[in-house]
Amino acid sequence: LMGEMVDVTIDARYFFGGAVSNAQIKWVALGHDYYFNYQGRGRWTFQDFDYDRLDTENYIETSSGVWAEKVSEGEGVTDAEGRFVVRLPAGAANHPGSQVYTIEATVTDESNQPVSGRVRVVVHQGKVYVGVAPDSYLSQAGKTSRFNMIAVDWDSQVVPNQVVEYRIVERRWTSVLEKDTDGRMAWTWDLEEIEVASGSVTLDAEGKGQVEYVPPRGGTYKLYATTRDDAGNEILSSGFMWVSSPEYVSWRQRNDNRVTLIADADTYHPGDTAQILIPSPFQGETLALVTVERDSFLHTEVIHMTTNSYVYQLPIEDLYAPNIYVSVMLIKGIDEHTTYAQFRFGMIPVTIDTERLLMDVEVTPILPEGLETAGPGDTITLDVKTRDWAGNPVSAEVGIGVTDLSVLGLMSPNSPPLLEYFYSRRGLGIMTASTLTISADDYVQYVTNGRKGGGGGGGGYPGVIEIRQDFVDTPLWEP
Known part of the structure; x- marks a missing residue:
């Protein structure tokens, strides 16, 4: 539990059982986010998570390829019994959420042979967890919207009558083109969180509650939920909602050609209509090619987006089970807002529940x-x-x-379940490309004042392609 002490005993022994005494030990404790594995119904977020966060400061890459924060490290010597105790506090002030600590120790014996071992310890932020889930991940500006909350213990059993403080903010991004360390122009961001609602709610006997608010404008909204257990530990979690609007929405600009599509639900059934938000960075009307894909094309459609927070409606058909991939290719021509032709691409996997396909x-x-x-x-x-x-x-x-x-x-059945055989998750067999990736105008923008990337040779500005435009008439006399 957060605030307690974690004691780890390192016991070093030879293969025949003897103690490795007076041996040098080096140990390190790594911490990474712990995601509470809720065993009940519904999909809830039980931690404070920012979908746009990329904080690699103080993080290192482990041998398994997982990014983890270094919590502590040290050295020591085993005692006469071959033991050494590592003692460290559970939880860090700069990381209030639950974590998994991996304590790894390397013992070097008198023959200079190192042997390593590790153990994992879960550090819970409190005795209870608060889950947050919106009614829908998508909403509209000016429309009453709802966040649901639930309180459970470590065993996923409900905790009734828990008092939860909440705060709903609009995450408003301001994107500016600035020179990076290489002298090229790249997007930088400032984030402002503007509070739109706050209060407290007492969860019912089933450990559930709901809050309502009205988003005043399009953009990204986040609910912070805070409660305390009987030991005084603060527990924090959050949930996100994306709001469309007929007005221009200042989404966070990216330094690549991608957009992040947002679906209104995690899972769909045949007969449902999936709503998919297309957060375009372009102003004015934009052309979009929407394709439903898997091993081949299942549906294609060209739409004219009159807003940069367009919500695409996709009826879910039986043949889409168990999963599909929805891709969107945005094409923006030259107008008063755009000086050269550009494109953006986004893709989102969509899961269709196969329960209704089972007889x-x-x-x-x-x-x-x-x-x-x-x-x-x-x-x-x-x-x-x-x-x-x-x-x-x-x-x-x-x-x-x-x-x-x-x-x-005498033996177990050797036939796999029919549903898993016919409706296991399927991969993507479609590749999408655009000739705009080799556009001369786009490349010049890429090098001089556009997205991050390398340059090239040539005269004038390094990497700039100079296209001949002045074709002067030349007289020719040939007797």
């Missing part, structure tokens, strides 16, 4: 009249009924397999 098969044996059990040579009739997910009768092809129960008692 309920009921098999009832009908024995010969007058018999309670069947014997060798008897004829048994099997009454088979098939129903869909809603309990309605459906026509189906049915395969019957009869196996001696004693055989199944």
Whole structure:
């Protein structure tokens, strides 16, 4: 628990069991975010997380490729029993959320042979967790919107009557082109959080509650939820919501050709309509090619975006299960806001629940009249009924397999579940490209005052392609 002490005993022994005494030890404690694995229903966020955060200061890359923060490190010598105790406080002031500590120690024996070992310890920020989930990840400016909250303990059991303080802010980005360390122009950002609502809510007997607010304008909104356990530990979590508007929205500009698409839900069912926000960086009307993809194209559509927070409506069909990929290619021509043709590309995976594709098969044996059990040579009739997910009768092809129960008692079934076989998650077989990536205008902007990237050779400004435009008439006399 946050604020307590973590004691780790390092026990060094030879293969035959003897203690490795008076051996040099080097140890390091690494911490990375702990994501509470909620076992109940629904999808909740149980930590304070910024989708646009990229803070690598004080972080190192571990041998497994996972980024982790160095919490502490030290050296020591094992005692006569081959033991050494590492003692460090649980939790850091600059990291208030729950963490997983990985304590790794390397012992070097008298033959100068190093051997390493590690252990993981979960440091909880409190005795309870507060989960946050919006009714929908997408909303509209001026429309009443809702965030839901839930309080649970470490075992995912609800904690009733928990008092939660909340604060809802608009995350307003200001993007400015400035020179980077290489002398090229690149986007930099300033973030201002503007409070739009605050208060407290007491969760009910089922540990749940809800807050409402009205977003005044388009943009990104975040709810901070704070509570305390009976030991006084502060627990913090948050949730996000993206709001569209007919007015121009100042989304955070990126130094590449990508946009981040946002879906209104995590999972869909056939018959639902998915709403996908396209946060365009362009002003004015923009052309967009929307494609639904998997191993091939499932749907294509060209739309004219009159706002840079356009919400695309996608009806979910049966054939989209178990998953699809929605890609958007934005094309912006030259106008009063754009001096050269540009493009942006975004893609989002969409998961479709396969529960409704599963049939309920009921098999009832009908024995010969007058018999309670069947014997060798008897004829048994099997009454088979098939129903869909809603309990309605459906026509189906049915395969019957009869196996001696004693055989199944000797070994496990060797047939995989049919649903997983036919509807396991599928990969993407489509590649998207644009000739605008080799546009001369785009390349000049790329080198001089556009996105980050390398230059090249040539005269004039390094890397700039000078296109001949002045074609003077030249007389030719050929007697």
